[in-house]
Amino acid sequence: MKLDDLNSSLESACLDFLGGAPLVYHCHHFNLFLDQTVDDAVGSARGWELRRDMAHQAWLQLLSAVADGVGAHTPAERLTACQQLYAAMGHGRMAVTADRGRGAAEGEFLHYGFAWKQKYGAQVRRHRPVDAVAAGFAAAATQVAHRTAEPLVAVETGCIAKEDPRCTFEIAPGGPPPGRVVHESDLRPVEPRTGLAEERISAINAGLRNFLGGVAGDDRGLVEAFGVFVTRHMTNYYNGISYGAVDVVRERSEALVPMVEGLLRESGHVCVFNTFGGILYSPEWDALVGRIEGDLTEVVSSCCAIARALGFGAWTIEELSPKRLVVTTSTEYESPWCATVRTEPCPGASYFLQGAAVAFMRLALDLDWKARRPLTRELYDDLFKGDSRWRVEQPDSLAAGSAVSRVVVESR
Amino acid sequence: MGDAVTQEAGCVRAFLWNVDHGLPGALVLARLEAAGWQGKLFAGALWIFAREPAYDKVVFVPATGRLQVRVDMARPYEERRGVAEDVHRALCEPADPAPPVA
Numbered sequence: 055m056k057l058d059d060l061n062s063s064l065e066s067a068c069l070d071f072l073g074g075a076p077l078v079y080h081c082h083h084f085n086l087f088l089d090q091t092v093d094d095a096v097g098s099a100r101g102w103e104l105r106r107d108m109a110h111q112a113w114l115q116l117l118s119a120v121a122d123g124v125g126a127h128t129p130a131e132r133l134t135a136c137q138q139l140y141a142a143m144g145h146g147r148m149a150v151t152a153d154r155g156r157g158a159a160e161g162e163f164l165h166y167g168f169a170w171k172q173k174y175g176a177q178v179r180r181h182r183p184v185d186a187v188a189a190g191f192a193a194a195a196t197q198v199a200h201r202t203a204e205p206l207v208a209v210e211t212g213c214i215a216k217e218d219p220r221c222t223f224e225i226a227p228g229g230p231p232p233g234r235v236v237h238e239s240d241l242r243p244v245e246p247r248t249g250l251a252e253e254r255i256s257a258i259n260a261g262l263r264n265f266l267g268g269v270a271g272d273d274r275g276l277v278e279a280f281g282v283f284v285t286r287h288m289t290n291y292y293n294g295i296s297y298g299a300v301d302v303v304r305e306r307s308e309a310l311v312p313m314v315e316g317l318l319r320e321s322g323h324v325c326v327f328n329t330f331g332g333i334l335y336s337p338e339w340d341a342l343v344g345r346i347e348g349d350l351t352e353v354v355s356s357c358c359a360i361a362r363a364l365g366f367g368a369w370t371i372e373e374l375s376p377k378r379l380v381v382t383t384s385t386e387y388e389s390p391w392c393a394t395v396r397t398e399p400c401p402g403a404s405y406f407l408q409g410a411a412v413a414f415m416r417l418a419l420d421l422d423w424k425a426r427r428p429l430t431r432e433l434y435d436d437l438f439k440g441d442s443r444w445r446v447e448q449p450d451s452l453a454a455g456s457a458v459s460r461v462v463v464e465s466r
Numbered sequence: 467m468g469d470a471v472t473q474e475a476g477c478v479r480a481f482l483w484n485v486d487h488g489l490p491g492a493l494v495l496a497r498l499e500a501a502g503w504q505g506k507l508f509a510g511a512l513w514i515f516a517r518e519p520a521y522d523k524v525v526f527v528p529a530t531g532r533l534q535v536r537v538d539m540a541r542p543y544e545e546r547r548g549v550a551e552d553v554h555r556a557l558c559e560p561a562d563p564a565p566p567v568a
Contacts, residue, residue: 083477163540172478172539265508272521274540281474281482281525281536328477335475337534341512341527428475 057139060123062238066246067385068259068362068369073119074238075112076289077143078365078387079266081282082169083328084321088292089166089186091317095299102186104302106208108294109190111232116288117191117198129199136195142270143286144277148188152196152225155204159192161185161221163274165285170215183213185221187291192223205229233395235290240394244384247458249370251355258356261342262363280336282329293391296321297400315405319446322409323438326417330360331429334417348423350376357414369407376419377465381411382450382458392453402448404459411461412444442466470558471550474534480543483535483550487557491528494557498524501556522549533557 060073070077093101120139121132133152140148146164151157161167170184183189189208196206207229212218249255271277277284296318303314333339334346334356346352351374358369358381367386373379386407392400416437427433443466450460469486476482487494495513498505503515503524515524521538535550 081477168539261509268508274521276521276539278523278536281476281534283478283539332477337525337527337532338508338512340530340532342509345530426475428473429477 055123055125057120057124057135057142060120064238064241064243064385066368067241067244068365068367069241069385069387070365071238072286073116073123075116075119076236076238076241076365076387076390077116077286078289078292079284080287080292080325080364081284081329081332082165082173084325085166085285085287086170086173086184087324088295088318088321089184091314091321092295092299095314095317096302098182100302101299102182104298105186105291105295106189107230108291108298109187109288110193110205110207110229111190111235112288112290112294113191113194114197114232115235115237115290117194121198132201133195133199136191136198140191140195141273141275144271144275144283145187145191145285146275148191148195150192150195150199150225152199154200154202155206155227157192157196157206157225159188159195159208159223159225161188161223163276164188164214164221165276165283167213167215167221168276169283175215180213180216182216183210183221184215185210185213188221189223190291193225193229196225205231236293236390236394241385241390244368246368247370247382247384249372249382250374251351251358251371255355255359255362255370258343258359259362262359265338265342266363280333280338282332282336284329289387289391292406293388293395296388296405297391297396297403300400300403315403318405319409319412320438322406322411323413323416324434325406326357326410326413327434327437328429329364330357330413331417331421333360335426335429346423348418348421350374350418353418353423354379354414357410357417361410366406366410372460379411379415379463380460381407381414381463382460383407384452384458386452386459389452389459392451400451400453402451403453404448404451404461407459408446408448408461411463412442412446413438415444415463471547471554473547478539480546481537481539483537483547485533485535485550485554485557487531487533487554489531489557491526491531494526494528494531494533497557497560498526498553500560500562501553503556524553 126132192208193206212222450456474482537546
């Protein structure tokens with residue numbers, strides 16, 4: 055079986071899987087921001103451990119399924135399958151030398167390190183490595199190659215983000231045993247919901263998904279589409295670090311939890327501003343949809359279509375006016391983690407969905423689409439920093455047993 | 467070259483460049499090909515060109531004439547504008563300006 059044959063979708067739900075592992079597309083801005091949020095919330099040392107361990111367990115699920123699925127038998131074959139997958143997902147190139155129970159790895163164009171250097175390298179000197187996702191991969195790939203259950207852990211000994219010449223890793227026994235993660239089989243097909251501008255959203259989503267299906271990484275393991283560098287990434291990682299960080303902070307001080315939740319919502323702003331904004335500005339959008347003019351319904355419905363195409367769920371518009379947006383969905387990628395993995399419920403906590411919905415209104419109403427200002431840090435700060443005139447609530451949550459997740463964005 | 471090559475709105479510094487050319491679509495395709503760019507048509511509406519061994523891309527929308535150069539992110543910043551200017555030269559000051567046979 056080929057790698058592509060392991061792709062599957064719950065099409066009515068706009069959720070995508072590879073070997074049963076739930077995957078979405080996210081860009082480097084979101085990826086770097088979310089990792090930094092975790093470090094800011096729990097401290098850089100604990101943050102690194104959390105990110106590395108969640109990456110490890112998410113990769114273990116995915117790599118095992120893929121190595122088995124493509125019929126790789128020998129350690130060398132299984133390792134090759136893992137490395138090819140890593141590059142195909144836009145994470146860069148990893149060369150792993152895997153012995154039973156230990157190994158070493160070297161990375162090139164690693165998504166996090168390379169992107170961090172591009173984005174911050176000229177302004178900030180970094181003293182800590184950045185590639186926790188690659189570290190998790192290195193340890194998981196070594197285990198999968200040799201089909202060993204004994205946990206391994208990788209240390210990033212060199213990182214280009216801290217001006218080392220290469221990203222290097224050493225892999226040795228250690229780390230926690232992997233925990234439960236979400237699998238495709240945890241999710242059930244849902245009745246498709248319809249909302250405002252449904253015909254437009256469905257048509258654009260179909261066009262975008264068709265286009266994305268033809269997008270491939272280059273031989274460095276980088277994937278660029280719509281003028282944005284993207285990864286295909288594991289929702290088990292995103293959810294594991296997000297809800298894991300909230301748990302760590304809650305253990306320390308309940309009073310600090312809202313601060314972390316606010317940052318997790320902001321990850322939705324970062325994604326929508328950079329990725330969605332980049333897509334809407336792109337020639338691909340001009341060709342597939344038509345140049346965007348900036349009408350409220352046009353922008354918000356376009357954003358819902360993009361969310362669906364990236365695998366975030368079947369987001370629909372229940373209500374829309376210049377003062378209020380209600381986004382409803384019978385599927386999204388955060389709630390399954392809460393419902394499946396956590397022992398305690400997390401109602402009303404689809405942080406990314408909440409932040410993204412606010413950002414839809416910001417883009418639609420506060421951005422001058424005719425001027426097409428560059429998507430710079432300054433513009434982001436203009437739109438999203440300072441007093442927000444928008445408040446967001448989530449009255450319904452799939453994680454709490456509701457039939458939908460519903461997010462309400464209202465002008466103050 | 468003046469205003470014919472301008473930086474585009476994008477989320478990576480000096481990554482996206484708009485090239486104004488004023489040429490019909492068929493001539494754009496022919497001149498890019500003559501300059502060594504290899505194109506692929508997507509959805510019947512969008513051409514994406516690459517030129518190995520570099521990782522720069524040219525994205526062209528025939529219906530509107532919009533042409534965007536995406537410079538390899540691994541290039542130093544100071545080289546990036548030059549890539550877009552090379553594309554402009556290939557289009558507007560080609561070595562062999564003869565139009566293609568229709």
